[in-house]
Amino acid sequence: MTSTRESIQISLVQLDNYGPWTVTPSPRRETDLQALQARLYAALADFVGNHDGYAFFDRFDNMIAVTDGMTVPDHERFQEQIRNQFPVTVSIGIGVGRTPTEALGAASQALQAEGSAQDADRTEQLATAGAVGDTRGSLTVAHFDVVDVTGEFTDQKAAGETSLAIQRATVSLASYLREEHEGIARFVGGDNIIALCPSLDEGAFEGAREHVQATTGIDLQVGVGEGETPHKAGYRAKLALEECRETGRRIERFSPQATIDR
Numbered sequence: 001m002t003s004t005r006e007s008i009q010i011s012l013v014q015l016d017n018y019g020p021w022t023v024t025p026s027p028r029r030e031t032d033l034q035a036l037q038a039r040l041y042a043a044l045a046d047f048v049g050n051h052d053g054y055a056f057f058d059r060f061d062n063m064i065a066v067t068d069g070m071t072v073p074d075h076e077r078f079q080e081q082i083r084n085q086f087p088v089t090v091s092i093g094i095g096v097g098r099t100p101t102e103a104l105g106a107a108s109q110a111l112q113a114e115g116s117a118q119d120a121d122r123t124e125q126l127a128t129a130g131a132v133g134d135t136r137g138s139l140t141v142a143h144f145d146v147v148d149v150t151g152e153f154t155d156q157k158a159a160g161e162t163s164l165a166i167q168r169a170t171v172s173l174a175s176y177l178r179e180e181h182e183g184i185a186r187f188v189g190g191d192n193i194i195a196l197c198p199s200l201d202e203g204a205f206e207g208a209r210e211h212v213q214a215t216t217g218i219d220l221q222v223g224v225g226e227g228e229t230p231h232k233a234g235y236r237a238k239l240a241l242e243e244c245r246e247t248g249r250r251i252e253r254f255s256p257q258a259t260i261d262r
């Protein structure tokens with residue numbers, strides 16, 4: 001039996017002096033900025049994914065990655081890749097904490113201690129807080145999804161209304177999980193919201209579902225997975241979400257007996 005997670009490692013990837021860059025020598029064309037941001041996020045998702053981590057685009061100029069098992073040299077290699085392939089550089093804060101919120105807070109403070117995000121002299125810093133590369137135990141990922149978004153929204157409502165509904169559900173869920181359980185939840189596309197959580201029982205996830213239902217009217221289902229790496233936990237959460245579709249239950253927790261684990 002894997003021990004409950006004592007800690008989680010989260011990396012905050014911040015574009016160096018990006019604001020001034022976007023308007024120097026004059027404001028840069030918006031779609032060029034959006035394409036650059038998307039490519040930077042793709043580079044992070046690929047890099048972290050190759051280490052079985054998870055990545056979230058968050059604000060794009062500040063991206064979040066779950067980097068359990070990744071070392072300081074791994075992060076330095078990512079900075080080198082960005083330096084060689086893009087017109088901007090990145091600084092990184094790596095935080096290890098008991099909970100996702102604590103880890104991201106530690107990463108934020110470590111990076112802030114290196115100087116302002118818009119300090120032209122602060123480039124490619126790498127700041128750490130806690131035992132980087134040394135987390136152990138089992139990580140919990142909860143993969144939330146709107147029940148029948150296709151039938152209830154995509155095929156029925158104006159696309160703009162659907163987007164706003166999903167955004168409202170995301171903010172409601174992310175705020176609840178942060179305040180109640182120091183979890184971190186982020187929109188990842190379509191009608192999917194992925195949450196990094198401490199080890200929680202089914203009642204905690206039912207409370208989250210009920211909160212979102214009460215505040216937004218959105219009916220979420222959630223698959224919960226645990227594992228040694230973010231990918232392992234997240235993949236098991238996806239398998240558990242498939243169980244929701246099979247059983248009609250709104251909450252399913254991965255169990256090796258129920259599905260084939262890849």
Ligand SMILES: Nc1nc2c(ncn2[C@@H]2O[C@H](COP(=O)(O)OP(=O)(O)OP(=O)(O)O)[C@@H](O)[C@H]2O)c(=O)[nH]1
Pocket residue numbers: 145146147148149150151188189190191192238245
């Ligand atoms: N990032 C991410 N997006 C996904 C994933 N699975 C589905 N999506 C997105 O979610 C959208 C809706 O897919 P579904 O959730 O299967 O559609 P649905 O109508 O809600 O069906 P049910 O969830 O079975 O009720 C898709 O168009 C994708 O954009 C996933 O694992 N990760």
